[in-house]
Amino acid sequence: MPENRPRIIRSVRLPQPVEDRITASFDAPPVPTSPLSTDEVFRLAEETKAEGLLVTHHAAIRGADVERIPKSVRIVATVSVGLDHLDVKAILDRGIAVTNTPDVLTDCNADLAMMLIIAASRRVKAYTEIIRNGWGHTLAMDELLGVRVSGKTLGIIGMGRIGQAVAKRAKGFDMKVLYHNRRRLDPLDEHGATWFGNLSDMLPQCQILTLHLPGNPESDSIINAKTLSLLPKGAVFVNAARGILVDEDALLDALNSGHLFGAGLDVCRNEPDPAPRLLAEPNVFMTPHVGSATIETRTAMGMLALDNVVAEVAGKPLLTPVKA
Template identity: 60%
Template sequence: MSATRPRVLLTQRQTDPVMQRIEQNFTIAPVPDHRMTTRELLDAARAFQPQAIMTSTGLPLRGDDVAQLPDCVKVVATVSVGTDHLDIPALHARGIIVTNTPDVLTDCNADMAILLMLAAARRAGEYTTLMREGWGRPLAMDEMLGTRISGKRLGIVGMGRIGQAVARRARGFDMTVMYSNRRRLPAAQEAGATYFSTLTDMLPHCDILSLHLPATPETEGMIDADLLGRLPRGAIFINAARGALVDEDALIAALRSGQLAAAGLDVYRNEPNPDPRFLELPNVFLTPHVGSATIETRTDMGMLAIENVEAVLNGRAAPTPVHA
């Protein structure tokens, strides 16, 4: 680093170890006690004139927003794998390098998918509600029964790093793993999973369907009424990827009709204010987009973002750049 410490704008607080490293190596503006809005980010950038911005999902920077960033900004480091909140071409056109934090959150996101499967299948939300309301009587042998996931057929949509990590965990439950992907994996990475070149061919064989692919214009709303209707009646639906992948009207209808027995959701189209109809459905287990929310993973993500910022501001190649 130069004698004059670089200026970094944080759109929200990071974990304590990450904050300590940032405060030791950079000059930072006061960090808000909430995640900034886009307007707040742009106002702060104009006032603070940072060389780097550390942001994350849920804070969009689109074409008009990018045009308002001051010329001093050299790098936008998102503390996330997903980059659908950023206008990558517009940022690159301004000469701004974009980085993300892949790999370090793979295990936690895969763990979350398994948590959602277990919670949805075993009616964890309903059991918790019953306990908080006082329980009060023994349950009958045929009352509030869930479904075991052991031995079930799991269909994974998107067999990248996280999808493969989910598959490894699923095998611990003796699940039969199938996947649909843009291209087939090498046999060593498949590890016995069955490949389907089209999602429609895979769906009728899935007891559980789990999404693990990014949100892009091509995947917008891809899980619709037609695809949900191709699943066996009583299937379980899991989404720990992106809410934009799903037609939520169709998902809610499938849950109400019994086409889906249950769903486990960590992501939604309208975050942080998801469709309130989900709260009315007892067969949905909901978490607030916390797939990476462990001390270890959030710290690793923040540290990787810092490494990207340091590299760019010192004229080196970013460890994990995002290409257009």
């Protein structure tokens, strides 16, 4: 067996093509049967003198965890775009590289956001429950009506790669697109959308609002009772970004009062155990944090993480380095 096989620990089972590559080209413990905790990842890394850690949010490395990273580790390669589970600056300060997997999951996350928009607007949760219960009666002309998506005004908070991809898709539905960022994008990246530097000015115009920004202390509860009250009555809300962005009590109050028509959520605050009120709410359509969950995208994410480990061990430039 070649001596230059990179030694890695992966915190979760990866798609089969990625696992096949690990078997062929890396030294690693057996495939985890369930996601490993941070402690388990560190223990295995210490035992095997691992050079690379492939992690997701299941194995967060924050605060005091950083000092416990085994000395053999040269790179933390997160199989995600989001970095809220890593204390990036502290890891870099230890001389350990950090990489993520941008770009390869943009399209699938944008596709899922559009699915949530349509599902929440067209009452897919209610329709699915009717069919599962056997249907049994013809619906009246005014029964279980949804709202039309085509032609609506869509507001996007966070016009990064995924936000831009959503804007492009929204054009196919003849939607008017608005967006809020701290800074305006180059017009070529706006895809015809209109920039609002002030969120409060944009929200009253948004018949549908979707979130595509990182979760951090600054953005914690950016969606709250005040911001929700600025949306027009009957608006649809979508979050395919991070659960921390939303005050869930305020969201449920807005739904129960009828101020919001519906919500589509791929994330929540207490994953993987959503608040019972969220699950019970008839106008909330939820998916289990699966924005990147396609064969093509998850495979590409795993391969990119491995490519970064190979580059680091070989002393070559990283493909997708994360800076402090």
